[in-house]
Amino acid sequence: MDIAQLKNALYTRLREEVQDVAQNHVLSKNEQAELSTDFVRSLANDIRIDGGPGTRVYVRDLVDRIDIELGYFEEGAENIDDFVERLKEESDLSSLVKLIQNVTDTSAPQYELGVISDIDKTIKPPTGGPYPGIVTLLNILTQKNLNAADVDEPIAFVTARDAARIVEIPDYFETHGVPQGPIEHGVGTLPWVAEPEKIKDASIYFDAYPDRRFILFGDSSHRDPEVYQALIEKYGDRVIAAFIHKVNRSVRPDRVDGLYLIEDYAEVADILHREQVLDDAERDQVILEVRG
Numbered sequence: 001m002d003i004a005q006l007k008n009a010l011y012t013r014l015r016e017e018v019q020d021v022a023q024n025h026v027l028s029k030n031e032q033a034e035l036s037t038d039f040v041r042s043l044a045n046d047i048r049i050d051g052g053p054g055t056r057v058y059v060r061d062l063v064d065r066i067d068i069e070l071g072y073f074e075e076g077a078e079n080i081d082d083f084v085e086r087l088k089e090e091s092d093l094s095s096l097v098k099l100i101q102n103v104t105d106t107s108a109p110q111y112e113l114g115v116i117s118d119i120d121k122t123i124k125p126p127t128g129g130p131y132p133g134i135v136t137l138l139n140i141l142t143q144k145n146l147n148a149a150d151v152d153e154p155i156a157f158v159t160a161r162d163a164a165r166i167v168e169i170p171d172y173f174e175t176h177g178v179p180q181g182p183i184e185h186g187v188g189t190l191p192w193v194a195e196p197e198k199i200k201d202a203s204i205y206f207d208a209y210p211d212r213r214f215i216l217f218g219d220s221s222h223r224d225p226e227v228y229q230a231l232i233e234k235y236g237d238r239v240i241a242a243f244i245h246k247v248n249r250s251v252r253p254d255r256v257d258g259l260y261l262i263e264d265y266a267e268v269a270d271i272l273h274r275e276q277v278l279d280d281a282e283r284d285q286v287i288l289e290v291r292g
Contacts, residue, residue, distance in 0.1 A: 003083050007074045008274050014040055015063045016237070025257050027057040043069060060257070067274065113144050113240075113277070114209060115155040115181075116202050117217035118224050119169060121247045123178060131245070133265030133290040134217075135177050140282050141215060142179045153209075155181035158201045160194040160222060162186060195223040199230050206235050215277070216242040225255040232258055240275060243268050266290035 018040065021031050032044045043065045044057045077083040115138060117123060123130050123138075142154040159166065166185045173180060184201035186194055206214065216231065216239060218224025228242040242259045244251075251261060262268055269286035272278045278286075 003074055003077050003080055004280075005276065006080055006083065007070050008276050011067050011070055011274060012276065014066050018059055018062055018066075022059050025059050027059055027062060032057070039069075040066060112151060112209065112212040113141065113154070114205060114212040114214045115141050115217070116205060116214055117155065117157055118219060118222075119157055119159045119161070119183075121219040121221050122217050122224070122245050124169075124172065130176050130178065131265060133269070133286045136289050137265055137268060137286050138179050139177070140278065140286070142181075144277070153181055153205065155179050156202075156205050157181060157183045158198050158227075159183065160186035160198065195226055195230075198223065198227040199234075202227065202231055203234070206231070206238060213238050213240050215240050215272070217245070218243070219245040220248045220251045220255070220261070225251075225259060228259055229257070240277065241271060243271075264290050 014037065017036060018027065021027070021034050023031065027044060032041055035041050035044070040062070044062055047057045047061060047065065048055050073083060073086045077086055117138070120126075123134050125131060138155060145151045145154065157169075159169075161169075163185050166183050169183060170180065172178075184204065186197050186201075202216075205212075214235075216228050218228055225244050228239075228244070232239045232242060244256050244259050244261050246261050246263055260268070260271055262271075266287040269278060269283045269290075273280070273283035
């Protein structure tokens with residue numbers, strides 16, 4: 001384990017604790033007191049102080065602050081011991097140092113990885129080839145499992161398109177190198193029809209593969225945010241991350257609460273690297289394709 005992996009592992013542990021303690025998307029003062037590390041409690045206090053009286057501590061903001069603060073200690077550290085010593089120099093990080101032993105003594109969890117993705121405006125723009133980086137990213141993810149060739153349906157697609165309108169999609173995928181997988185089509189694009197249909201279609205794969213954890217891809221133009229919020233509520237930590245490609249000028253914050261709203265797939269690569277799903281080379285491959 002190198003410094004970056006240790007930092008990312010600490011971030012993941014702390015993020016999961018915050019999400020477990022918070023009863024909703026805002027961390028109350030009582031919940032804050034239940035956090036096990038002075039480090040995170042101190043960051044929550046900083047957010048309240050910076051915002052002034054009555055400021056709410058949103059889980060997403062606190063998680064982002066944890067990542068930034070750990071990055072300060074990672075920067076310039078020559079090795080893991082140096083990283084730990086830098087943490088020890090800060091009095092409010094003593095409880096964090098205790099966590100490091102648990103992190104370094106525990107190997108990363110092994111699980112089967114699956115991908116569920118929307119198609120239009122997530123992979124396929126209105127015209128032309130796929131969005132930069134998404135094909136490379138999907139191919140990397142579908143090959144992440146041990147004995148990947150023996151894993152059934154590592155990727156599945158859910159779409160509001162009806163049966164007649166998915167006929168062209170397999171050829172489009174083959175032409176552009178998108179990994180093939182089953183396509184669950186819809187029965188209508190009206191929101192109150194498409195949303196429950198997509199939830200039902202995605203649930204097929206969660207239920208068929210109970211030991212699998214999933215990464216979800218969608219976009220902000222239709223009902224993907226609401227669909228993925230419902231799946232997270234239903235399946236909890238079996239969702240590693242849910243990404244919403246921002247294709248609208250503005251997106252209401254409540255629509256993407258608990259999700260990652262992203263402008264491009266380089267952002268996804270960074271986040272999945274932080275989550276220890278992608279290694280350095282895989283992250284860099286996607287980022288280079290998107291940003292050059």
